[in-house]
Amino acid sequence: MAARSEEFYSGVQKTLRSAMGKSIGPLLKRWRYTQSSDFAEIALSPSTARFLIRFGWLDAGDDDAQRLESQRKLLLDISRSSGDAPGIVAAWLELFAAGEYGALEKGICADEPQCGLCGMKEKCRYLATGGTDERASGNSLAEKLIRTADIPTESLAASDLIAFLVIGEKCGAADYARAEAALKTFGGLRGILDAKADALRGIGYDSSARARLAALSRLCSRWAAEQTERGKIFSKGQDFYDHFHLRLRDFKKEVFYVTLHDQKNALIGEEKVSEGSLTETLVHPREVFALAVTKRAASIAIIHNHPSGDPEPSTNDKTITKRLDSAATLMGIRLLDHVIIGDGRFTSFVEKGLLR
Ligand code: SF4
Numbered sequence: 641m642a643a644r645s646e647e648f649y650s651g652v653q654k655t656l657r658s659a660m661g662k663s664i665g666p667l668l669k670r671w672r673y674t675q676s677s678d679f680a681e682i683a684l685s686p687s688t689a690r691f692l693i694r695f696g697w698l699d700a701g702d703d704d705a706q707r708l709e710s711q712r713k714l715l716l717d718i719s720r721s722s723g724d725a726p727g728i729v730a731a732w733l734e735l736f737a738a739g740e741y742g743a744l745e746k747g748i749c750a751d752e753p754q755c756g757l758c759g760m761k762e763k764c765r766y767l768a769t770g771g772t773d774e775r776a777s778g779n780s781l782a783e784k785l786i787r788t789a790d791i792p793t794e795s796l797a798a799s800d801l802i803a804f805l806v807i808g809e810k811c812g813a814a815d816y817a818r819a820e821a822a823l824k825t826f827g828g829l830r831g832i833l834d835a836k837a838d839a840l841r842g843i844g845y846d847s848s849a850r851a852r853l854a855a856l857s858r859l860c861s862r863w864a865a866e867q868t869e870r871g872k873i874f875s876k877g878q879d880f881y882d883h884f885h886l887r888l889r890d891f892k893k894e895v896f897y898v899t900l901h902d903q904k905n906a907l908i909g910e911e912k913v914s915e916g917s918l919t920e921t922l923v924h925p926r927e928v929f930a931l932a933v934t935k936r937a938a939s940i941a942i943i944h945n946h947p948s949g950d951p952e953p954s955t956n957d958k959t960i961t962k963r964l965d966s967a968a969t970l971m972g973i974r975l976l977d978h979v980i981i982g983d984g985r986f987t988s989f990v991e992k993g994l995l996r
Pocket of ligand 1: 691748749753754755756758759760761766
């Protein structure tokens with residue numbers, strides 16, 4: 641690491657000297673850390689952390705403690721090999737990543753990195769992995785989304801889209817890095833949209849970002865609920881699963897739906913009948929069949945979720961199904977199926993032989 645960090649530090653210094661065209665020494669003396677010889681006192685700014693992530697010294701998925709430890713090791717190493725005090729080393733890095741004092745309006749590796757000026761581009765992970773100046777700009781992503789109507793979804797990184805939605809057109813590499821870390825921390829998009837406010841705060845999302853993520857989560861639920869597919873023929877358990885799983889899979893309590901069908905099993909309507917643990921009183925045949933009669937349905941199906949993720953029917957589920965099936969026979973309305981939605985799987989009472 642020593643030789644690599646020495647080369648890195650010298651690249652930072654050379655690039656800054658050439659970009660500023662004047663002596664940097666007096667400027668550095670005004671930096672707050674330059675008197676510091678204690679690594680524990682130095683907390684590098686988020687801009688500098690982003691620069692170190694881009695270059696490859698830090699990992700975007702590291703938590704704060706790991707990041708501090710890696711920064712401390714890097715400063716120590718550079719300080720030993722260069723003979724500069726840790727505070728001076730930190731000042732060079734901060735100036736490179738953020739710019740300061742009006743002498744360098746913005747850093748070399750700032751929101752929109754000026755890779756063309758950078759003396760370390762051959763060793764930079766950001767460039768080696770396809771990062772470009774363009775990626776660091778939310779503006780260019782906005783243009784891409786608006787102008788390229790047929791842009792394939794898979795060509796857009798989830799982290800870029802999250803950063804764009806949370807920050808807007810001003811989003812840059814730090815925001816992409818934070819979104820990447822969030823995806824890793826919460827185990828994917830679903831995890832982020834389901835994350836608690838405290839957990840999002842813990843990875844650096846402020847109240848405005850958290851509000852936007854909450855709005856996005858609600859919007860996704862609404863979108864899933866709008867997939868009504870009226871007229872679609874439902875002939876097997878998979879049809880019900882496809883229709884309901886996106887909106888039911890993340891509910892923390894049981895939610896019970898009835899679908900209404902015509903003679904050909906085509907969907908003519910659906911309604912939420914109850915929310916909460918299923919009991920015979922919560923799902924009363926009177927309410928279920930009142931809907932069917934109003935809409936002149938020839939058949940109905942009942943669908944509910946198991947928040948545990950396991951779609952195995954409980955005794956209560958079987959009792960309710962029997963009761964509704966008996967009522968359906970009396971009414972001359974067919975009970976097509978009872979489908980339980982779990983996490984990525986389902987149970988169809990008909991396919992399991994629990995309903996004729
Ligand atoms: S090459 Fe570009 S992204 Fe990499 S460290 Fe230099 S300025 Fe930053």
